[in-house]
Amino acid sequence: MPRQSKTTSDAREAAPQTGKIRRLHLPQKLRNLELFLLILACGINLGAVVLVQLGALGQIDTTLVLLGASLSGLVFAMHIVLRFVAREADPFILPIATLLNGIGIAMIYRIDIANEEAGWASAAVRQTVWSGLAIALAIAVLLIIRNHRVLFRYTYVAGFVGVSLLLLPLVPGLGREVSGARVWIGFGSFATFQPGEIAKIALAVFFAGYLVRNRDSLSMVGKKFLGMRFPRLRDLGPILVVWALSMSVIIFQRDLGTALLYFGLFLVMLYLATGRLSWVLLGMGLFLGGALIASQTLEYVNGRFTNWLDALNPAVYDAAGGSYQLVQGLFGLAKGGLIGTGLGQGRPELTPVPQSDYIIASLGEELGLAGVFAILALYLLLVARGFRIGFAGQDDFGKLLGVGLSFVIALQCFIVIGGVTRVIPLTGLTTPFLAAGGSSLVANWIIVALLLRLSDTVRNQPRLVV
């Protein structure tokens, strides 16, 4: 067990001798650290909102400050819940999520000011309310799921739920198409929701459970070829199903990013479970082949590739659905330079949808490369904390689930930020915690709750074997 904190092992050693009552009085060092970091994060968030107001309005408006303060209250409530139900949970996850969420709200608010949106039309107000809802749900998850292995029992239910959620937008009357992608559902005029965001959690649970159950047949048997053991034809079933699902998302929902996200998640979890690189190569071959065919046959996929490779070409720039938005985002990032214009002082509103897909460009413009690096470092730290569960965990299901959920965050960052900065073709995905969007917030906060639960289990029950 690498670098297990000394405190917790001391606590465990002390526990059998002094009994349970004694343990309640032990100082919760992890939680105290978390509290300190949370205060820091909330302070930064408050500062960001105030700076936005000073930069863009030239005065302080207390409405959003109060709204933000109530959100901070909710986060502290979650912290208190953790003190009771997951006292050994990782102390970095909650502050990082809080900080990213808060910076996102500040930037969305800044764009609201530029677009002169207020009240319920203000994306920042909605984002704050969604954040509240998401954190409340995360607390509920922490309270309901006291042991992550419960989820193992619901492997196939999770799989069914995940696929259903993914396909929900295709149901006539329920699905909504937003900027070309049919990944939304709505009820009448009721707020729209992206069920695919929640699906990624369900699918991660399903993949973890399924792979733990079937890893032997997937990894042990098969023919060796080019020094690698390739699976039997009949074991190809699951990967083909997931591949077909991803392809149908590309074709029917026209959402390259979501397909890439799910397939990438599946491949990584498959690799972790089986240790077979052949699976990864096979899967990547399948996906790239499918994407290549899609890029030739589907106009929107082809356009994404052209925009990516030839963004600054005037013809591509001026074309309908061309690289205008991408290039505007690049202009914004370039304007930010090394240290940025300062919050409220740039012009992120010149880029289309600066508060969702392009929020990283907006942040890059006002916080500069320094700010972008800090945000990327926060993500990396968050992902690393999740991976710790994988390294330190004792049960394979927990390990797979923890790594899977963290990897989803990493991959999503890569897909959307990489798209904005032209590492890969741009595909529509939300930047976790930062971008405006309720479904994404709810999903990511549930992931936070699950990671907290997993990390607590890892520290509390190190010797249990599934």
Add this chain to the structure above:
Amino acid sequence: MNRELKRVSIVVMLMFAALLGSTSVVQVFQADNLAADDRNTRTLLDSYSVERGAILAGGEPIAQSMPVDDNYKFQRTYSNGLLYAPITGFIPVNGAPTGLEQALNGELSGTSNAQFFDQVSSLVTGQDPKGASVETSIDPVAQQAAWDALGDNTGSVVVTEPKTGRVLAMVSKPSYDPNTLAVHDSAAVNDTYDALVNAPGNPLINRAINSLNPPGSVFKLVVVAAALESGQYTPESTFPNPATWTLPNSSSVVINSGGGTCGSGDTVTIATALKLSCNIPMAELGLALGDDAIRAMAEKFGFNSEFTIPLSVTASEYPEDPDDAQTALSAFGQTSVRATPLQMALVSATIANGGIEMQPNLVDEILAPDLSPLQTFEPVAADRVLSAETAATMTQMMVNGVQDGAASNARIDGVDVAGKTGTAENGADDPYTLWFTGFAPAADPQYAITVLIEDGGGLGQTGYGNLLAAPIAKQVLEAVLNK
């Protein structure tokens, strides 16, 4: 599983490394290229949203940036825009600036090299950069007097200070209101601009420095100066005095204005010819001097070259290779001789300044936002064009012209005004171009003035310089001398 986990961790690290790399490339290495892209509206908006420095005349702002609540952050406002439009120009949100807004854009927007340290310090302190202010040499009294005197004529009045080259007034009519071109609505700017381009009289042209007209008789000053400087002629040198004169190798006939001979007698002196503004003796003199001598003198005054004040001044023209007939015609400012009002003002100012031409200049000082001078423009002598004697002789001849010659309408009681009128033909049936150029007081010249009236001043071919242009000069000189 931990072996695989390590590998996946490496993949995640690589993914983030790629993002760190890509953001660095965009935000640092490509940043300058992206900022320079002409589709980058941020760069454009930034150039408008710095607090641009003011343009001042007599210490009062004639162009300044007022804070407003929109994308551009500042609204450029021109006070008394019609009056000062030829000086300030305008800065539109969707195109290139003109006038001083263009000529000193770097200073006004705070991006000139002289302001480099201000830029760095504003980067560190987080304060918005500010542009420098420009104090012009324009005298609001002279400018207003020139504007009033020119009335509804299409034309220009330029007043300079002969001893320093400072431009005190620069009026061009018809004018336009630069405020209408500085609004933050591109469509409205385009409409206004198109309307102005097609408007009669082409208001967007700064006639003082950018319109070329045949100078007519005011060019005789250059020819007489060339004659005196050659050493072969004095004001008393004589030429035959016929009533008509046939151009060499041509059947075309030159007559004096008003017909008849130039005064009485068989011969006429240069002094008389200049005083009465006769064409035939000038044609004879021009032919005798030759085009090379005239061109050399014209170029010493500044013809055939562009210069900046710092506004760009169109080059006045003396033809490169005229034949004898054209040389004769050029001697009284016809054929393809062309001059800007500022160029003619320079001729007068040089004579006024004892033959030394001072570089014309519209700007006194450039002031940093803290009012410390960034750049001060001292008077610069361009060249000695004429000997002091020639200048004195010319002055006396010009004084005679006003006192009892062809420029009599510029006469001011109690002040010796030196001057020369011009009435230039354009096409056979086109209205005349009317001129006056001169200075006062003759003994100690304070003001050099040139008046240009295009389009015959509304009188077609019946108006003449002394009738329309000389009274305007008189009115302006009275205003500035009595202030």
